[in-house]
Amino acid sequence: MGVKKRISGCVAVANGVKLADVDVICSYPIRPYTGIMSELARMVADGELDAEFIHGEGEHAQLSVVYGASACGARAFTGSSGVGVTYAMEVYSPISGERLPLQMAIADRTLDPPGDFGSEHTDALCTRDQGWLQGWSSTPQEALDMTLMWYRIGEDPRVLLPQYSCQDGYFVSHILGEVEIPDAAQVKEFLPPYKNHHVLDVRRPQIIGAQIEPAMGPPLQYQRYQAVEGARQVIKQAHAEFAGIFGRSYDPFVEEYMTDDAEAAIFIQGAHAETAKTVARRLRNLGEKVGVVRLRVFRPYPTQEVRLALSKFKAVGVVDNSANFGIAGSSGVMLTEARTALYNLGDKVKTVGFVGGLGGEMITHDEFYRMFAKLKEIAKNGKTDRDGYWLPFEL
Amino acid sequence: MTSSKLFEEPGLKQITVWARGVYENKEARDVVVAVTEAAALEGKFVQAWENYVDLPDRIFVPVRAYGKISDQPIESKYVYENETPDIVALTEETLVKGVPILGGIRPGAVLVVNTKRSPQEISKFLIGDTNKLKAVVTVDASGIKQGVITLSGAEGATDASGIGGGFSGPLAGAVVKATGIVSLESLLQIVKDKAAARAGYDQARVADAKSLGLAG
Amino acid sequence: MSFKEVPFAGTVPSPKRENEGMVTGNWRTKRPVLDKDKCTDCLICWISCPDACIDQSTTGLAFNLKYCKGCGICAEVCPSNAITNVPELDYAD
Structure with a gap:
């Protein structure tokens, strides 16, 4: 069995990375994810972790370094926050396109402006369609577990895709929570060594990321599409294995809380x-x-599971902690995707969007109380007046 | 509609430690970590964290570290500040001047200051809700043990230098003596320099707010 | 706070002399005190102060305690030892 400690989400992820026995880490500082890298730097310096620790000259370089490392057959890790995530944007698609299953931790931070340190999912959600797997943790324990789980799923020969392991900046990354750090032997059982389909090797020269003709576009994109879609099955399987080995079980896609009746x-x-x-x-x-339904995996979007979970209710309030200006429904991407998942059910479930916690502001007890009051009204009247509300100005 | 009553957490105690940026970030964090970890040993639910929006990398800027201790699971978990502290501690005496250290304190709150000066002298500088104070406590924690200046443990990372090796030990000792929030024995199990923490407990000068003319 | 109270695009006028939004006097743990008899008006402290907190007045140099962070550079650079750092709590104000 593992050991229990009170640690931050940053230290939890660092412990997950250490347990995954990564080979190459590339860092560049930006709050709030920085704590992950300072912790990993300490682990490498103290001899707790045998890995190459490379300090990149920026986030674009960070992703380029782990891209190369992963292509060489190394298990690689990087991370960022806020504008760091968007600065590296060019490199995300090549990494998933070459099917390199490295991992990037994102501790959310609002984009500029307002240029504060606060958490907002906008940064990571900008990357949602880059062919990576993506999910959010809500506690330091889940952040550690997700680190291990994503490597296991991403490196599966049926998947071979990079992963964004996201956590809310400050709320998860900086507040200490109780975490059970698993035993290295358990992790070894859960996570087999990384072995990619194609590895850069001077003895067998090959080109990865070659220039292609348009005719190669559809088949290559279709391959990547199938990989992302196919990940669903592996996600389920990995969660079942995880529960068996570590004794902690998560619903793979959506967690339901007090949803009975x-x-x-x-x-x-x-x-x-x-x-x-x-x-x-x-x-x-x-x-x-x-009740509350929490989405754990955003990519691939669990359409069936969300449909199943949300179809029981009369009214669903979809909370968006991101700024999606001009989006359909004028709320956020969580609402548009939830509505798409529910679309074939007709107008049975009334949905409304709530945009809150922008710039890292807390979503307070009272704000959720007001959201529930609005939902009660919608459930009772069987109709919605509008698509969404921006808190606190509109509700 | 108001929900303020609905979300009360009656058993919850809040401790806020004020410090000077860079020099004392670690000592402030150590006080809350030492006290909350000691409380966890006693079976309490705890939480400890550092302020995220103060400017911790500016030398001398007032910065805060927070702790929460409760008999019940803590529900107001993802917040930035302790809105209504029961215990306020200062790692350095001049924070009593021009810094709203008593902001939001609950009736019966205790102020603990790291200083050579007496509670009488410190109380002259206090402004705000002084009538809510139960006691003012002073201890020369820096005289007992020098502070540790390090960036280890910043930004939520692990502090490789250990907990309670500097003046945070004696300061936490004074907090324990003045409030009884945990037992001295529990505290001593957590801190690195046990003799210094015990000295802080022994040497703390506790003055009743009424005797200082503060109580309303 | 109403969104109407926030300045358009977050743009605010630059402070011309003192920034009321960032008063830093409470960062100070030690206060610079000038001995006018020793001061030669060489202005080395004035040019060295990183926060421009030393004012030249008709009666000699004066410290702007609303913003002085007590860094002690003025005392350090003074060639005639005219500036002393005194614990802040020795003063009631």
């Missing part, structure tokens, strides 16, 4: 889900039929 639910991802759960619990004590 619920009429209204909040659909949300990331740390603020924990606050939403508190509010739902307190409202349950008052006899309100409310």
Whole structure:
């Protein structure tokens, strides 16, 4: 069995990376993810982890370094936050296109402006369609577990895709939470050594990322599409194996909280889900039929699971912690994707978007309370007046 | 509709430590970590964290570290600040001047200051809700043990230099004596320099707020 | 806060002399105190102060304690030892 410690989300991820026994790490500092790299630098310096630790000259270089490392057959790790994530944007698609299953941790930070340190999912969500796997943790424990889980899933020969392991900046990355750090032997059982389909090797020269003709576009994109779609099955399998070995089980795609007989639910991802759960619990004590559904995996989007989970309710409030200006429905990407998942059910479930916590502002108990009150009204009247509300200005 | 009553957490105690940027970030963090870890040994639910929006990399800027201790699972978890502290500690005496250290304190709060000066002298500088204070406590923690200046442990990373090896030990000792938030024995199990923490406990000068003319 | 109270695009006028949004006097743990008898008006402290907190007045140099962070550079550079760093709590104000 592992050891229990109170650590931050940053240290939790660093422990996951250490347990995954990565070979190459490339860093560049930006708050709030920095703590992951300072912890890994300490681990390497203290001889706890045998890995190449390379300090990149920027985020574009970071991703380029791990791209090369992964192509050479190394298990590679990098990470960033906020504008660092967007600065590296060019390199994401080549990495998934060459089917290199490296991992990037993102501790969310708002983009500029306002240029503060606060968490907002906008940075990571900008990268959502780059052919990577992507999911959000809501506690330091889940951040550690997701690090291991993503390597296991991404490196599976049926998948071979890079992964974004996302956590809310500050709320998860900086607040200490109780974490069980698993035993290295358990991890070894769960995560086999990294072995890619094609490895750069001077003895067998090959070109990766070669220039192609347009005719090669459709088949190559279709291959990548199939890999992302096919990851769903592997995600389920890996979660089952994880539960068997570590004794901690997660619903692979969506976590349901107090949803039995619920009429209204909040659909949300990331740390603020924990606050939403508190509010739902307190409202349950008052006899309100409310629950929370937390999305754990954003890519591949679990269409079936979301449909199944949300179709039981009369009203669903979809919380977006990102700024998606001009988006359909004028709310956020969580709402548009949830609505797409629910579309074939007709107008059975009323959905409404809530944009909150932008710039890293907390989504308070009272704000969730107001959201639930609005949902109760929608469930009762069976209609919505509008697509979405920006908190706190519109609700 | 208001929900303020709905989300009360009656058993929750909040501790806020004010410090000077860069020099004392670690000592402030060590005080909250030492006290909350000691409380965890006693079976309490705890949380410790550093302020995220103060400017911790500016020398001398007032910065904060926070702790929460409760008999119940802590529900107000993902917040930036302790809104209503029960214990306020200062790693350095001049923070009593021009810094809103008593902001939001709950009735019966205790102030603990690392200083050579007496509670009487310190209380002359206090502004704000002084009538809510139960006691003012001073201890020459820096005289007992020098502070440790390090960036290790910053930004949520592990502090490789250990917990409570500097003046945070004696300062936490004074907090324990003045508030009884944990037992001295529990604290001593956590801190690195046990003799210094015990000295802080022994040497702390606890003055009742009424005797200082502060109580309303 | 209402979104209407926030300046358009977050753009604000630059402070011309003092920034009321960033008063730094409470960063100070030690206060610079000038001995006017020793001061030769050489202005080395004035040009060395990183926060431009030393004012030239008709009655000699004066420290702007609203912003002085107490870094002690002025005392360090003074060639005639006219500036002393005194613990802040020795003063009631």
